[in-house]
Amino acid sequence: xxxxxxxxxYPLPSGDVTALDGVSFQVDRGEFISVMGxxxxxxxxxxxxxxxxxxxxxxxxxxxxxxIGDMSDKELxxxxxxxIGFIFQYFNLFPLLNILENVTFPMMLKxxxxxxxxxxxxxxxxxxxxxxxxxxTPMEVSGGQQQRVAIARALINDPDILLCDEPTGNLDSKxxxxxxxxxxxxNRNGTTIIMxxxxxxxxxxxxxxxxIADGRIVE
Amino acid sequence: xxxxxxxxxxxxxxxxxxxxxxILGNSMxxxxxxxxxxxxxxxxxTPHAGGGGMFGGGGGVGSVDLKxxxxxxxxxxxxxxxxxxxxxxxxxxxxxxxxxxxxxxxAVYGINPDDVxxxxxxxxxxxxxxxSGVIVGxxxxxxxxxxxxxxxxxxxxxxxxxxxxxxxxxERGMAFDVMTDSAIVVTKDWFDNAYNRDxxxxxxxxxxxxxDLPKVKTAIENQLNKRDKIVDVVDTRKTMESxxxxxxxxxxxxxxxxxISMIVAGVSILNIMMMSVxxxxxxxxxxxxxxxxxxxxxxxxxxxxxxxxxxxxLIGGMMSLLGGYAVSTLMLxxxxxxxxxxxxxxxxxxxxxxxxxxxxxxxxxxxxxANLNPIDALRHE
Numbered sequence: 347x348x349x350x351x352x353x354x355x356y357p358l359p360s361g362d363v364t365a366l367d368g369v370s371f372q373v374d375r376g377e378f379i380s381v382m383g384x385x386x387x388x389x390x391x392x393x394x395x396x397x398x399x400x401x402x403x404x405x406x407x408x409x410x411x412x413x414i415g416d417m418s419d420k421e422l423x424x425x426x427x428x429x430i431g432f433i434f435q436y437f438n439l440f441p442l443l444n445i446l447e448n449v450t451f452p453m454m455l456k457x458x459x460x461x462x463x464x465x466x467x468x469x470x471x472x473x474x475x476x477x478x479x480x481x482x483t484p485m486e487v488s489g490g491q492q493q494r495v496a497i498a499r500a501l502i503n504d505p506d507i508l509l510c511d512e513p514t515g516n517l518d519s520k521x522x523x524x525x526x527x528x529x530x531x532x533n534r535n536g537t538t539i540i541m542x543x544x545x546x547x548x549x550x551x552x553x554x555x556x557x558i559a560d561g562r563i564v565e
Numbered sequence: 566x567x568x569x570x571x572x573x574x575x576x577x578x579x580x581x582x583x584x585x586x587x588i589l590g591n592s593m594x595x596x597x598x599x600x601x602x603x604x605x606x607x608x609x610x611t612p613h614a615g616g617g618g619m620f621g622g623g624g625g626v627g628s629v630d631l632k633x634x635x636x637x638x639x640x641x642x643x644x645x646x647x648x649x650x651x652x653x654x655x656x657x658x659x660x661x662x663x664x665x666x667x668x669x670x671x672a673v674y675g676i677n678p679d680d681v682x683x684x685x686x687x688x689x690x691x692x693x694x695x696x697s698g699v700i701v702g703x704x705x706x707x708x709x710x711x712x713x714x715x716x717x718x719x720x721x722x723x724x725x726x727x728x729x730x731x732x733x734x735x736e737r738g739m740a741f742d743v744m745t746d747s748a749i750v751v752t753k754d755w756f757d758n759a760y761n762r763d764x765x766x767x768x769x770x771x772x773x774x775x776x777d778l779p780k781v782k783t784a785i786e787n788q789l790n791k792r793d794k795i796v797d798v799v800d801t802r803k804t805m806e807s808x809x810x811x812x813x814x815x816x817x818x819x820x821x822x823x824x825i826s827m828i829v830a831g832v833s834i835l836n837i838m839m840m841s842v843x844x845x846x847x848x849x850x851x852x853x854x855x856x857x858x859x860x861x862x863x864x865x866x867x868x869x870x871x872x873x874x875x876x877x878x879l880i881g882g883m884m885s886l887l888g889g890y891a892v893s894t895l896m897l898x899x900x901x902x903x904x905x906x907x908x909x910x911x912x913x914x915x916x917x918x919x920x921x922x923x924x925x926x927x928x929x930x931x932x933x934x935a936n937l938n939p940i941d942a943l944r945h946e
Contacts, residue, residue, distance in 0.1 A: 399854060399939045420858060427856020438851045438943070455856045499855070 347373040347396060347507065347538075352405035354391050354561075365391040367561035368405070373540060375506070378533040380549035381542045383558035389542045390511065392558065396540060397430055397509045398422040410506075427455055431500030435512035437492040439484040439499070445470065446480040449498045456503055469498040473528060490521035497528060501537075508532065510541040514548055526551045572830070572837040573877035576923060579827030580881025580915040581888045586823045587911025588889035590816025592902035594809060599738070607742055607801045608770040608781050610641055613794045632764035633796065637789060641796075644788040645770040645781050651680040652765040653743060654756045658725065660749070661718045662709050671705060672748035673719070675756025683771055685745055689713055690732030696755045699728035703736045704746040717749065725759040741801045742769045778802050820911075824918070830877075831922035838870055838930035849934050850942025863935035870927020871920070878919030885912045 354366040365388045373379055383389050394400040395407055398414055401422075407414045409429070414422065426432075439448045450466040470480060473494040484492050493513060500508055513529070514522030530551055533539050543549050557565035612631035633641075633652070642650040654675030659668045676684065678694050690713035693700050701711055711717070711730055719725040734745050743750075756762065770785070772778050782800045789795045842849070849862055889908065893900045902908055 394940050397854065399943075423853070423856055423858050426854065432854050434943075438847070438854075440848060440851070452855050455858075455861065503856075 347540075348406075348408040349395075350406045350408075352395065352402045352407060354388075354395065354400070355403045364561055366395070366402075369558075369561070369563055370405075371556060371563060373507075373538065375538055376533070376536055377554060378530070378539045378552045379541070379554045379556060380552035381540065381556045381558060382544070382546070382549055383564075387558045388561040389558055391561075393509055393511055393540070393542050396507070397432060398425050427452060428503055429506045431503070431505040431508045433493070433496050433500050433508065433510040433513045435515040437484065437489070437496045437516070439492060439495055441484055444481050444483055445475070445487065445495050448484065448495055449502055452499060452503050466498070466502065469502050470495070472501075473498045488521075489517050490524060493517060493521075493525055494528070497525070497532075501532070506538060508537050508539045510539065512543055513541060514545070515543070519547075522548065568837050568840065569873060572833045573873050573880070575830030575833045576827070576874060576877030576919045577881040577884060579823065579830040579922070580878050580919040581884050582823030582826045582915075583820055583918060584823075584882065584885030584912040584915030585888035585892055586819040587816065587914060588885065588903060588908045589892045589896065590812065590819055591905075591908045591911060592889075592893050592897055594812045594816070595902040595905065595907070596897050596899070597808065597812065606772055606775060606778075608645065608772060608778060608785065609741055609799045609801060610768040610770065610785055610789075610796045611766075611799070613790075613797050632766065633768055634764050637795065638765055638768055640788045641768050641770065641785055644784040645772075648773055648777070648781060649680070649683060649771045651676065651683060651769045651771065652753070653767045653769060654753060654760075654762055655743075655766045656756075656760055658719055659721050661723060662711055662715060668721075669709060672744070673756070674743055674745065674748055674750045675753045675760075675762075676743075676750055677753045681750065684743060684769065685737060685750075686735045687732040688735040690730070693731045693750070693752065696752050696758075697729060698731040699749050699751050700732040700734055701730055701749045702734050702746040705748060706730075706733045708747070719759070726755075728755075741799065741804060742767075775802065820914075823915070827915075827918055827922055830919075831926040834870060834873055834923050835926040835930065837873075838866060838927050839933075841869065842866065842930045842934045845934075846937060846942045846945040849937050850939050850945065853937070853939035854943060859935040863931045866931035866934050867924065867927050870923050870931070874920045874923020874927075877923070878916040881919055882912045882916040885915055 349369050349371050352366055352369045353364065356363045356365055369388075369392065381389050381392060391400070395402060398409070398417075401415055409425065414425070417425070432438075440451065443451065446463055446466050449469055450461050450463055453461040453465065467477070467480065475491060475494055475498070479487055479491065484495065487495070493516075497513075508529070510529070514525050517525065526548060529539055529541070539552070541548070541552060549555050555565070556563055610633065612633055614631055638650070638652050655672060657670055657672050659670055661668055678692065681692055681700070687700065688703060690700070699717060701717075705711065711733075713730055713732060715730045716727050717730065718727045728751065734750070737743075737745055751759075770781055772781050778800050782798050785796070785798050852862060853859075886903070889903050889911075890900055893903050
C-alpha cells in the first residue's frame, strides 16, 4: 500500500478542514504498523482512506499497484469485501444475528448465496471461541469475546490487510493483551496489519509506528 | 416490531376498504341486473310529460291527463313495423279477493291477450283469453293468498265486475315496461269497458333485431314529434347501459375512497421505513464497510417493505371476504354475489394495489439507505 502526497480536505460550512496534508508512506506486505497521534490528528481519516471507505482530495493511494482514485464505488466495495478486513473499537457486530451468522455474513456478501458455516466455525475456533457461544447474540457475550468475533469476521474472506481502529480501546488490559497476542499471531502468519491506537503499550506489539499530528506524519 | 405491525395494519385496512367497496359496487350492479329483468329489447313510448324523469313521467300508474291516442298508436305501429307495438292501459283500483275480505288497491294493466305472452311468462295456470279472466303478479298472489281459480271483485263494492284468476305471472322485478309483480293484468277490451277508455298510457315496441333499437326510436320520434313533442321515447338497452355506467362510476368512486386509505397506509410504510433507516444507519455503515454493495443495502430495505406489503395485503385480502360478506348482508340482504369472479377480482385488485403501494413507498427509504456515506454511517450513534 502506497500513499503519495495524500491530501484530504473536508468542506464544512464554517470553512474547509484539512484532515491530511500531504501524507506519503508505504506499507509493505506482512508489516504490522501502528498509527499513533492525538485526537483530531487525522488517524481515522488515514484509516478510512486505507480501507477504501473514502477517496483523497488530491494525491494517490495504490493498493497492490491499483490507484484507488480510479475505482468505482462497486470496485472499492469489492476491494473492501475481498482484500480488507476491518476491526472496530466498538466491535460493530450485527445485534440481531448470532455469532456464527455475524462471522459468515461477509462470506455471504462475497458468494451471493447461502454459505457453508464450517469455515465460520473454524475461524471462531481460531480466535479461541467455544462452540457453545456460536448461537448466542453479540449482546450475550463479553467485550473480549465480541472483539474476537469481530476479528473472525474480518478474517473470514482471507483479506491481505487488516485495519484496526483502537481494537483494544473498549477492553480491559488483560483482555486487550489477549487480543493483541492473537493479532501478533495473525501477522506472523502473513496478514498485513495497520492499527490505530492511543495506547503506547498496544503500539509496542507492532513492528513500526507512524506518528501523525495535524494531518502530517511527524515520525 | 409494533411499528411494523401498525404499518401492516394500515395496509390491511386499505386493502379491505378497496376490495370491500369493489365487492359492494359489483354486487349492487349484479343485484340491479337481476331485478331489472327486462332485457334491453324494447322501445317504450310514453306521453310527453315535459321535463319528466327517466320514464318520461308517463310511467306512473294512474297518469290521467297524458295519453297516447289511437291515432298516435297507429303512427307508432307504422313507424316501428315490422316490430310488434303493444299498447298498454294502466290504472289502479280497489279490489276484493273472495268474500268478506278487506278492500285492497292495486295496479291494473289492460293488455291485448295476443300481446301478453310477448311481455310476460306465467309460472302457474294459463294466459287469460277471455273477458272474464285475469292474470296476477307473483307478489300480488302471495300477499293476497290468491291462487289459480280465485275470484277478484274489481271496483268499489265490485262494481266493475268479478274476474277469475287463470294464471300467475313469473316474478319480473323492477321493469321498464310493465311492473306486474304487485299488479293484475286484464284484457284490453275489459279495461276499455270498465274504465271507458279509448286511448293508451304507453306503447311498448318489442324489437326483434337489437341493432334496430336506435333506428326504431328515431323513426317513432320523427313520426310523432315532428312539430311538437308529443311522446317520450326510451330505448331500454341504452337506459340499462346508462344505469350500469352510473353504477360503474359509483363503484370507481367508492373504490377511490378505499384507495385514499391505501395511500395513507403507504405513507405510514414510508414513515416506518424512514425510521428504520435512521435507526439502522450504523448497521448500514458496518455493512458497507465489510463489503455490502449499494444495491444489496437497497434490496434489503425493499424486501422489508415488500414483506410488510405482501403480508398486510394477503391478510387484508382474506379479511375483505369477511368485509364483503358483512356489507353484502347488511346492504343487499344477500351474499349470492360475493363469490362470483367479478366480485372476487376486487380482492385481487386490492391485494395487488397494497403490494405495489408498499413497494413504491419503500423505494425512497431504501435508496436513501443505499446512498449513505459509509464513514458518516459508521460514526452515527
